[in-house]
Amino acid sequence: MYNEKVVEHFNNPRNVGELPDADAIGENGSFKCGDTMKIYLKVKDGIIEDVRFQTYGCGAAIASSSMLTEIIKGKTIDEALQVSNQDVADELGGLPPLKLHCSNLAADALHDAIANYKKKQGSVVKD
Amino acid sequence: MYNEKVVEHFNNPRNVGELPDADAIGENGSFKCGDTMKIYLKVKDGIIEDVRFQTYGCGAAIASSSMLTEIIKGKTIDEALQVSNQDVADELGGLPPLKLHCSNLAADALHDAIANYKKKQGSVVKD
């Protein structure tokens, strides 16, 4: 079902947990299938210095969460905003068609976190 | 499908052929399945001295014909009249249910022959 890379990320997910001093927290859940992801960002000078996640979901959801955190770590906020669900799936070497929706969870949670971050920063970040 | 006795009669049918000097000839055919039997009787003092048959039909029809001739040979006309289709099938040790109608051919042809014989003898035989 899943390729080796997905299984590896499921089995050894990177950046699992919470960040007590997070600068932004994002959350996303699929009401339909119940999957939920929470993402914590530590941002310094517009760069994502640290990231953690918690995910309730299937193997694809967990692996996508893990992969997303790897992708965005060290990226600027604006670069991170460009990361799409497809990027996550691609980076994992592909997901079964029926599981693609699970990877949506991760990027959407990230976008939620970034939106919260920007809100917190106020209009300063606006331009 | 057929038991050994049926196969044996099919393979080595008794009394096959015609009787040129027959005292009576009977015939019966099933229009539906096409089977046809012709039976030749040589009668002396009311006793069936000799008998021959010709049959167009399946294995059951041929075996039944053969068996019938064995049964009736040496019997009186009146005894022969008692021989039923069931007797023939029983004597063969049974026939497949779907094939029972094939054994009807034989006794019916015999009854036809006896009727012809009686007709030929005129009212003398009547009582």
Add this chain to the structure above:
Amino acid sequence: MNKKNVYMDHGATTPVRQEVLEAMLPFFSELYGNPSSLHAKGRDVRKAFEEARRVTAASLGVEPDEIYFTSGGTESNNIALRGAAKKHGSGHIITSSIEHHAVLDVCKDLEKQGFSVTYLPVDKYGLISMEEFESSIKPETFLVSIMAANNEIGTVQPISEIGAIAEKHKILFHTDAVQVVGQMPLNIKELNLDFLSLSAHKFNGPKGVGALYKRKGVKIDPLYHGGGQERKLRPGTENVPGVIGLSKALELAVGELPQKAEELAKLRNRLIEGLVRIDDVVLNGHPEKRLPGNVNVSFKYIEGESVLLSLDLHGIAASSGSACSSGSLDPSHVLSAIGLDHQTAHGSIRFSLGRGNAEEDIDYVLDIIPSIVDRLRQMSPIRKESC
């Protein structure tokens, strides 16, 4: 701990046992005749085939001419339900809300064709109520179909009571016994059954072959037409090796009952007891009225497929009623019907035990599970407090 191979998905399918495969083998390349052929090659096969029917019937305590061989449980269910419906033309059918899709979706399709259907609800254990059943019967009801035991949660229905009520009201009674045949003793003739479906691959027979018991005298219309095999109810050249395998597997399985069922139930109870000792693990289905091999639990705060995947990485084969695992997004209709909330339903795992499972397998699973559950719970944003 070394990775073991522990198969606990016997509810999905089972391996063909050696004696069964050996019985089948001659029918591929030596005894290959078509049973409808008149020549010796055909007659020999017809003989063996009808002997298999006799053995099958004897194992079920019914008559050979009450057995129709099919391609599996799905086809048996379809033939019984659709065949009865076609014969009746119109009317009302009663079934339960936790049937296998091979009954449930047939009923939905029959609704589209103008039949009316009552889907009986079940209680939290998965049992239908006899009162609700009886009061749902209408003058136009001609058929009730209730599964003998549920494939997901293992709940065993009181089919003898259902049969008595069906008889009283003169309606046909079908049971999908795919999960029961070969696993539990069953006395068809005491049950007032008109139809019973079974599938060989659930009792160590081959895949792709099953049977329908139809009580003598009960008339239904055939769905498919063809060469007239199986007295026109299921035409097509017979799956001879498959049927030979089915009859052998059934004979062996039934011969080992009830002892085998008791052994299995012991293993089952050991596994259940071990699992519910873990925090926030709940048993789904009935505590006693359940298949001897069925264990179904929900691990709260974590999702079933991720448990399944983790088990798989440890060599343990199980299954889940979780949405994500089946590709569909909703949790199984069975888990919803017994009232599980979305999240508990999503955390459900079925271990189905069968031939070959031993105590050490149970202990291995019980050793492995806590760490799997811990790991996934630590990863989960959902906590006890937050629920």
Add this chain to the structure above:
Amino acid sequence: MNKKNVYMDHGATTPVRQEVLEAMLPFFSELYGNPSSLHAKGRDVRKAFEEARRVTAASLGVEPDEIYFTSGGTESNNIALRGAAKKHGSGHIITSSIEHHAVLDVCKDLEKQGFSVTYLPVDKYGLISMEEFESSIKPETFLVSIMAANNEIGTVQPISEIGAIAEKHKILFHTDAVQVVGQMPLNIKELNLDFLSLSAHKFNGPKGVGALYKRKGVKIDPLYHGGGQERKLRPGTENVPGVIGLSKALELAVGELPQKAEELAKLRNRLIEGLVRIDDVVLNGHPEKRLPGNVNVSFKYIEGESVLLSLDLHGIAASSGSACSSGSLDPSHVLSAIGLDHQTAHGSIRFSLGRGNAEEDIDYVLDIIPSIVDRLRQMSPIRKESC
């Protein structure tokens, strides 16, 4: 002469060849997982199963997702015809009067359900006329089903011409190719086919498994419901060993074409020539447009079953279209449709050649037959003169 074992009933069924059985064996007791299961035992089987689909599709020159595995030719025909009919709801179907019962009787049943059906007549060789076909097309015609070759008399229909006409009039085209697949080269994609039925046991694969080709984009309604296997068109746990066997047998058979067909046709011609040299023996079916393995002759003045039985006593397995042999009283609808009188029809015998038949088998049959015919003719009250 010693009694030999000569099997000439390959049109009824064929033995599973050794390579095929060997390919199947691992899937009974080792690779026994349910292809729908998510664990490794299931995934391994899914992989092999989909590889079998790929091989099957490649052997037919079509796409894997155009292949649906079924329980045989009968089910494939039923799914295609009934599925198209269910989808369309009402309308007109065209078929021929010499179809297998798995098409003919489906059409009769569909008539009862309100569809109208044209049964095209055939000429004395068993061929339908393209003019009659085209002129029978009505605005409400949605489907034509014409068999690729007839199972009794071997006549091969011009399916490429039929396909062209069907395309012109935008009607769906199904062909029952059960007797053709693996015996003759076939190019589905050049034939404008929407559906094609095949059955594994006719080409040295196992009994109880077949396939339906359905052209991509063509929509039909499923007949049976269940677990959703085969993209819901044919639900039920997959007959995994059977499908593996089908794909292997098909790959081997197609790989041996066209050479195998030419060899078979040579044997066929040798047998036909020898048989028609006997007095009052006539060939049924087309002299050239016929299956490479099919020989069908009528022995006048004698009845088919008695010939069959005599052949059987000499170790020769053949079949007959005779009334008496099938339990039904009427001669086959095919022999009636080509205009044989009752008696000639009753004297028909089919020898169907296949893998394993050699010249010496033909010569053995030709040696034996005259004495059989003589013996039965001498027993028969029907003579040349009297006819």
